[in-house]
Amino acid sequence: MANVLITPSVLSGNILVPPSKSAAHRAAICSALAGGKPLFDGEALSNDITATCRAMRAICGGGKAVQIDCGESGSTLRFLIPVAAALGLNAEFIGSGRLPERPIGVYLDCLPRHGVLCNTQGGLPLTVSGQMTPGRFELPGNISSQFITGLLLALPLLNGDSELVLSSPLESAGYVDMTIEIMREFGVTVQRAENGWNIPGRQKYRPCEYRVERDWSQAAFFLAAGTLGGTLRLEGLNPDSCQGDRAAEQLFREFGARVEWEGSVLSVSPKELTGIEIDASQIPDLVPVLAATAALCRGCTRIYNAQRLRIKESDRLFAMADGLTKLGGKVVETPDGLIIDGVPLLHGGKAEGFNDHRIVMALSIAALKADGGVTVSDAQSIEKSYPAFFEDYNRLGGKANVFHMG
Numbered sequence: 001m002a003n004v005l006i007t008p009s010v011l012s013g014n015i016l017v018p019p020s021k022s023a024a025h026r027a028a029i030c031s032a033l034a035g036g037k038p039l040f041d042g043e044a045l046s047n048d049i050t051a052t053c054r055a056m057r058a059i060c061g062g063g064k065a066v067q068i069d070c071g072e073s074g075s076t077l078r079f080l081i082p083v084a085a086a087l088g089l090n091a092e093f094i095g096s097g098r099l100p101e102r103p104i105g106v107y108l109d110c111l112p113r114h115g116v117l118c119n120t121q122g123g124l125p126l127t128v129s130g131q132m133t134p135g136r137f138e139l140p141g142n143i144s145s146q147f148i149t150g151l152l153l154a155l156p157l158l159n160g161d162s163e164l165v166l167s168s169p170l171e172s173a174g175y176v177d178m179t180i181e182i183m184r185e186f187g188v189t190v191q192r193a194e195n196g197w198n199i200p201g202r203q204k205y206r207p208c209e210y211r212v213e214r215d216w217s218q219a220a221f222f223l224a225a226g227t228l229g230g231t232l233r234l235e236g237l238n239p240d241s242c243q244g245d246r247a248a249e250q251l252f253r254e255f256g257a258r259v260e261w262e263g264s265v266l267s268v269s270p271k272e273l274t275g276i277e278i279d280a281s282q283i284p285d286l287v288p289v290l291a292a293t294a295a296l297c298r299g300c301t302r303i304y305n306a307q308r309l310r311i312k313e314s315d316r317l318f319a320m321a322d323g324l325t326k327l328g329g330k331v332v333e334t335p336d337g338l339i340i341d342g343v344p345l346l347h348g349g350k351a352e353g354f355n356d357h358r359i360v361m362a363l364s365i366a367a368l369k370a371d372g373g374v375t376v377s378d379a380q381s382i383e384k385s386y387p388a389f390f391e392d393y394n395r396l397g398g399k400a401n402v403f404h405m406g
């Protein structure tokens, strides 16, 4: 357990954005299924990517019975349940933090119809056994796109063709596009159909030299810091990325920040800021940091279509409303979002991180503009996606002191 004490300051300078967690999960899975050499050998990894790499070593290890510890990673769990079933493994999935409670019902519905026995008291542990069979898979598009990614990764491995049909509109669509793009790099293809995808069976993943692109979701924390304070220059981002969170560039511009490409560097600096309307259906992971920014923009920001944030590492709508309010922000929670009236300056004080990396990072950005020190609990949770966050923050002139407890 750790707290972080943030002393307000201005961040400025250059930052090399960390690699995309979403792309790294997919590439680690495709590469292991291709029998390629480990993708991230010897690199310092986030907890979630470590969990996926460890799981793929177990899955590809040759045994028929495996235990897969997903840690707190929803992606690891939702991507690998169908992969294990497609390989006919007897796999026990375990996890920690909030993961055991996060939804897996979509699989409990559709996998048993395809030969997979799912054994669970509700959440985790979950045991799957039996060889998954190809065919028609119908599933909702609005609970988590991770179920769709999991099936897209797994179905090409089956000995016949499948179709994946959406029973409700797809949210977080950029993540599914990314899955398909990365699978293609590893030699596996699917075809878009009217309401889903056709997935030819009997395909093989093939090794390739894959370079993980930089993370637009993590970049957003620095776009916010630049919007609220000094000039930040973000290096390494792909302007043509299919990451849905690439939308951050335009959203911070809409808040009023000056956001400009200087060659391959994205520069952001503050100007007159005003509240905006944000449809979060395609960009769930941006919401905490957008809320933090909105708390300090003039006027009202409305974030809607964000009900899915309640089933992430924390209830992120509650967590941001709670944290910002404790720091003097004006935030009202709605069933599917937040309504935020900006204030010129937040107050010093204490806020909870809810063991959620994006809440801790978002509140640490909001704390840049407070009239006193801000303590955020659960600072260690950043290791889920961005272990070097506070080092990068401090290198840019931030004053974050992490205190480990116990």
Ligand SMILES: O=C(O)C1=C[C@@H](OP(=O)(O)O)[C@@H](O)[C@H](O)C1
Pocket: 021, 022, 023, 025, 075, 143, 144, 145, 146, 149, 171, 172, 175, 284, 285, 308
């Ligand atoms: O596929 C992915 O890499 C992700 C999909 C999104 O989840 P949902 O589709 O459940 O919104 C996102 O929130 C998560 O952080 C990563």
Ligand SMILES: C=C(OP(=O)(O)O)C(=O)O
Pocket: 048, 072, 073, 074, 075, 076, 285, 312, 313, 358, 385
């Ligand atoms: C929700 C997230 O990840 P996951 O679903 O993989 O746990 C996240 O990184 O914000």
